[in-house]
Amino acid sequence: MTIEDPLHLLGRLRLGREEYCQRLLTMLIVGGPYPRWHSRTHPSPQGARFLRSLDELSFGRSDWNGQPLFVDEFELRPRHDDEQGGAPDHAVLWTERLWMIELKTESSSHRRDQLSGYYALASHHHPNLTLDLTYLTPPLTFTPPTEADNRKFAHVTWARVLPLLQDAWGQGTDVERHVLTTLLAALDSIGSSWSDWRAQRVSTRRDEPPAIEVQAMALAEATAKDGRQRAVDHPAADLEELQRLRLTLRQAICASPGQSPLHHVQPWLWNLTTSGGRALTTSGQDTGFELRLSRYQKPVC
Incomplete structure (x- = not known):
């Protein structure tokens, strides 16, 4: 290559x-x-x-x-x-x-x-x-x-x-x-x-998708309902951006009111080298990291 x-x-x-x-x-x-x-x-x-x-x-x-x-x-x-x-x-x-x-x-x-x-x-x-x-x-x-x-x-x-x-x-x-x-x-x-x-070098026109935090929270809510593990397909510029997104999402989940089922959802970073399995997203295939959402029986926060 x-x-x-x-x-x-x-x-x-x-x-x-x-x-x-x-x-x-x-x-x-x-x-x-x-x-x-x-x-x-x-x-x-x-x-x-x-x-x-x-x-x-x-x-x-x-x-x-x-x-x-x-x-x-x-x-x-x-x-x-x-x-x-x-x-x-x-x-x-x-x-x-x-x-x-x-x-x-x-x-x-x-x-x-x-x-x-x-x-x-x-x-x-x-x-x-x-x-x-x-x-x-x-x-x-x-x-x-x-x-x-x-x-x-x-x-x-x-x-x-x-x-x-x-x-x-x-x-x-x-x-x-x-x-x-x-x-x-x-x-x-x-x-x-x-x-x-x-x-000056490339065309930059494209439709703006919803904010990644909004997309990730929607996936977390879906996982809270059906228990299916999901991954956020986000082409982050670097690993620290993905780390910040994980922490931001965790803080938002933990701030959910009362007995929200979201409290059972844990955002975590999948790593191709150490986590096993295969990437679920295109960005995960490219970088070897992706933000995943898993539901646990006990609240995680």
């Missing part, structure tokens, strides 16, 4: 600038199609060269011990049902180290507790690993998370990474150079209107 054409991707999914740049960079790193979320792959030789350079830029080192695994949308599950969970955009894994990479193109998408939350969840789920985190953004002022003996943090701007991208893929195949050129153009558009940039 080959890398998807960037303009086809732009028209196929309604992605923001941040998610679009992430997907283009991921395809370059793996040297192939965009992988399912949280799946382990080996970076291509050019992808490994880029990651090593970014590691050195971030932490002053690139002394890799063996070939690491690369993960797009690295799932950090919630520690309890009323926690959202997290999903750093990228992760690089060794037997002794977890390096998380969070990408931003919009300063407005910075969330105060996001980075410290990644450390907290990663420490919980991977207590024996050294934890490092690179925050790759436009120029941004913020309070960095606290460092500790077993974890490091680096803030890197896109301007410093552009030469690394050129070095890795500037002399690549025609497909790689096309993806790189589109990625650089999207990064160059930071600070301008993303909808205008996108509209």
